[in-house]
Amino acid sequence: MSAGVRIALLGTGTVGSAVLARLGHLQSHGPHEHASALHLVAVANTRSLRLLPGAHQACMANDGNGHAEAALHALGTRGARIVVDATASDAIAAQHAAWLAAGIHVVTACKLGQGASLSRWHAIRAAATAGGCRYGDSATVGAGLxxxxxxxxxxxxxxxxxxxxxxxxxxxxxxxxxxxxxxxxxxxxxxxxxxxxxxxxxxxxxxxxxxxxxxxxxxxxxxxxxxxxxxxxxxxxxxxxxxxxxxxxxxxxxxxxxxxxxxxxxxxxxxxxxxxxxxxxxxxxxxxxxxxxxxxxxxxxxxxxxxxPGAGAGVTAAALLDDVMEIARMARSYEPAAAIAGLRTSAPRYSSSGRGRSMA
Ligand SMILES: NC(=O)c1ccc[n+]([C@@H]2O[C@H](COP(=O)([O-])OP(=O)(O)OC[C@H]3O[C@@H](n4cnc5c(N)ncnc54)[C@H](OP(=O)(O)O)[C@@H]3O)[C@@H](O)[C@H]2O)c1
Missing domain, CATH: 3.30.360.10 (Dihydrodipicolinate Reductase; domain 2)
Incomplete structure (x- = not known):
């Protein structure tokens, strides 16, 4: 399993494709300090799942929720992990809280996480706190403005x-x-x-x-x-x-x-x-x-x-990757301290106050 930050991308439509293009550009036309630490390990839509080097063995079948769960499984169980939601799927948004609680950061363009029922909003906030994870929502309003x-x-x-x-x-x-x-x-x-x-x-x-x-x-x-x-x-x-x-x-x-x-x-x-x-x-x-x-x-x-500009694939993808990069920055600043303290046995916690802190 590769070190750094592992990423699963859900959705390969207008926004997801722009994320792939921008991530590729950041990594090949660096230098960008944190882009090299990003490892895309899975890309899923409703029809297919693509696993990349560094993916944890993902043997789950399509569970009726696209290939999302298998893509999540490919992130493994340790280290800094991010799911990027570039779908408009309510079923996917309904999983955000569970993923956060499991220690996986969520970065989303989909408004159905925080912009649906109040109970889902509360669940996401509580899970981010419990999981010590970030919820990157810059792309949901104003596409990163x-x-x-x-x-x-x-x-x-x-x-x-x-x-x-x-x-x-x-x-x-x-x-x-x-x-x-x-x-x-x-x-x-x-x-x-x-x-x-x-x-x-x-x-x-x-x-x-x-x-x-x-x-x-x-x-x-x-x-x-x-x-x-x-x-x-x-x-x-x-x-x-x-x-x-x-x-x-x-x-x-x-x-x-x-x-x-x-x-x-x-x-x-x-x-x-x-x-x-x-x-x-x-x-x-x-x-x-x-x-x-x-x-x-x-x-x-x-x-x-x-x-x-508050819409369009380019600015939306940039907003998503801004949030991803922010998490990568936090992960890197965390690593040395964690290693010294011998704390690398569980998912990193970035909230020193114990209060989950949202991005954007
Ligand atoms: N387009 C914009 O300018 C813009 C701006 C800001 C925010 N957004 C938000 O960004 C999100 C994506 O927008 P878009 O324009 O890229 O939509 P899109 O072109 O319709 O693409 C949606 C993608 O999500 C995939 N998908 C749907 N359900 C899934 C599931 N359960 N598991 C895995 N993949 C699933 C689809 O798979 P298939 O390819 O198999 O159908 C498709 O690849 C939406 O929430 C939208 O509101 C868009």
């Missing part, structure tokens, strides 16, 4: 998050900023689908459910234990956009798809849907960028704005 890590850093510094608002869907941002009201919105949606800017079935984007999961992750990261049914989600009605656009234009405003979370005296307000914004609103910019406004004790009157 410094959003979740900023919210965590503000809270670590004693700040309370008062609200978060964002344009969190690149495809909906593109559609609404591109639409000029001259024809049916439906035609632009079809154009976006053909260009690959939306899901193959655009109704998935228009439903707002994916944005809702991102808002749930933001809320929970901000210390607000929000259940999915507490978010008011208003699907984008294609037939309605031309009328809404005309009304917004007459008022000197623009339409944007916004996720909004507000904590005030009345409680928590969470909503996902189309809004007519003033042109100088920080969320009103054009293009497909993600824009996230954070209000905290220190950024109350003048909020903090994070903006940049």
């Amino acid at each position: 410094p959003v979740l890590r900023t919210i965590r850093a503000l809270q670590d510094g004693g700040d309370r998050i008062h609200g978060v608002a964002g344009v969190l869907s690149g495809s909906l941002a593109w559609l609404l900023s591109r639409y000029d009201g001259s024809g049916p919105f439906e035609e632009l949606v079809e154009q976006a689908r053909v260009l690959g800017y939306t899901e193959p079935d655009p109704r998935i984007d228009l439903s707002g459910e994916d944005v809702c999961r991102k808002l749930l992750i933001l809320a929970r990261t901000a210390g607000i234990a929000l259940e999915a049914d507490a978010v008011q989600v208003e699907p984008l009605q294609v037939d309605d956009v031309q009328r809404l656009h005309a009304r917004a234009s007459a008022e000197g405003r623009v339409l944007r798809h916004v996720a909004r979370l507000q904590r005030d005296g009345d409680g928590i307000h969470a909503r996902v849907g189309v809004e007519a914004l003033d042109r100088d609103d920080p969320l009103a910019g054009a293009g497909s960028d993600n824009r996230i406004v954070i209000r905290s004790d220190r950024y109350l009157e003048q909020p903090l704005l994070v903006q940049g």
